[in-house]
Amino acid sequence: MNKYKIELFGNIWIKKNGKNFIGKGRIELLEKIGKTGSIAKAARSMGMSYKAAWDAVDIMNKLSSKPLVIKKSGGKDGGGTILTDSGRDTISKFKSIEAKNRKFLDQINIDIEL
Amino acid sequence: MNKYKIELFGNIWIKKNGKNFIGKGRIELLEKIGKTGSIAKAARSMGMSYKAAWDAVDIMNKLSSKPLVIKKSGGKDGGGTILTDSGRDTISKFKSIEAKNRKFLDQINIDIEL
Numbered sequence: 016m017n018k019y020k021i022e023l024f025g026n027i028w029i030k031k032n033g034k035n036f037i038g039k040g041r042i043e044l045l046e047k048i049g050k051t052g053s054i055a056k057a058a059r060s061m062g063m064s065y066k067a068a069w070d071a072v073d074i075m076n077k078l079s080s081k082p083l084v085i086k087k088s089g090g091k092d093g094g095g096t097i098l099t100d101s102g103r104d105t106i107s108k109f110k111s112i113e114a115k116n117r118k119f120l121d122q123i124n125i126d127i128e129l
Numbered sequence: 130m131n132k133y134k135i136e137l138f139g140n141i142w143i144k145k146n147g148k149n150f151i152g153k154g155r156i157e158l159l160e161k162i163g164k165t166g167s168i169a170k171a172a173r174s175m176g177m178s179y180k181a182a183w184d185a186v187d188i189m190n191k192l193s194s195k196p197l198v199i200k201k202s203g204g205k206d207g208g209g210t211i212l213t214d215s216g217r218d219t220i221s222k223f224k225s226i227e228a229k230n231r232k233f234l235d236q237i238n239i240d241i242e243l
Contacts, residue, residue, distance in 0.1 A: 019145040019192065025230065026140040029239060031133040078133065112237055116139065119233045123226055125143060 025120045027113055031078040041071055042109050048072070048084055049098035049106075079105070139234045141227055145192040155185055156223050162186070162198055163212035163220075193219070 028038030040061075047057035058068035076082040083102035087095055098106075142152030154175075161171035172182035190196040197216035201209055212220075 020147070021150075022144045022147075023226070024142050024144065027234070028138050030136045030138065033134070033136075036135075108239075112137070112239065115237060116230075116234070120141070120230065123229060125222075125226065 021125050023120050023123060023125050025116055027116055029109070034074065034078060036075060036078050037105065037109055039113075041075060042106055044068060044071055045075075045083060045098060045102055045106050048096055049102065052095040052097060054084075054096050075105075135239050137234050137237060137239050139230055141230055143223070148188065148192060150189065150192050151219065151223055153227075155189060156220055158182055158185055159189075159197060159212060159216055159220050162210055163216065166209040166211060168198075168210050189219075 026039065029036045044057055044061060044063070047060055048054055051057050051060070054068050054072060055065050058065050061068075072084045076084060079101060081101040082099055083105055084096055085099055087097050140153065143150045158171055158175060158177070161174055162168055165171050165174070168182050168186060169179050172179050175182075186198045190198060193215060195215040196213055197219055198210055199213055201211050
C-alpha cells in the first residue's frame with residue numbers, strides 16, 4: 016500500500032582534471048549564449064552576474080581542446096559571442112548522458128515505504 | 130587522444146508528495162544520529178544547527194508511515210534519540226540506489242573531448 020507519491024531525482028556533472036567542467040547550469044548557460052549571441056544577455060536571463068557567466072565560460076573554454084564559446088568581432092551586427100561546433104557537441108553529449116541517467120533512474124524501484 | 134582526466138558525478142534524492150524526503154545530507158544525518166544517539170551531536174558533527182537537524186528529522190518522520198527517528202526517554206542513560214528499524218531500512222535502501230546509480234554512471238562513456 017502506497018500512501019505517498021514517491022519520486023527519484025538525479026543530477027549529473029562532469030569534472031576535468033578535478034575541476035568542475037559542466038553541469039546542468041553551465042549547459043543552460045551555453046544554450047542561452049547560443050540563442051542570444053551574448054554572454055550578458057544569457058547571464059541576465061539566468062539571474063547570474065556577467066562576471067560569473069564570463070568566468071564559467073572561461074573555465075569551460077580552458078578545459079577544452081577547442082573553445083566552446085568565442086567572441087566574433089565586426090560584421091554587420093557588430094560582433095557578439097557565438098557557440099562553436101564544440102560547444103554544440105558538448106551540450107548534446109551532456110544532454111544525452113542526462114537522458115540515459117533519467118531513463119535508468121526511472122527503472123529503479125523506489126520501495127521506500129516504511 | 131585524451132589530454133584530460135574526465136569524471137562523471139551524480140547525485141540522487143527522493144521526494145514524497147513533492148517534498149524533499151531524503152538525499153545524501155539527510156542520510157548522513159540519520160547515520161550520525163544512529164551513531165551518537167543524539168540529534169544535537171549529529172548536527173554539530175555536520176556543522177548544522179540543532180534546529181535545521183530537528184526540522185529535517187521532523188519532515189522525514191512526517192513523510193514516513195513509521196518514524197525513522199524516535200526520542201527514548203528514561204533508562205539508565207537518561208534517554209536520547211534512536212534510529213528505528215525504519216530509519217535503518219531507509220538508509221540502506223537509499224545507499225543501495227546510490228550504489229546502483231554510481232555503477233551505472235561508471236559504465237557511461239564520457240567522450241567529451243572536444
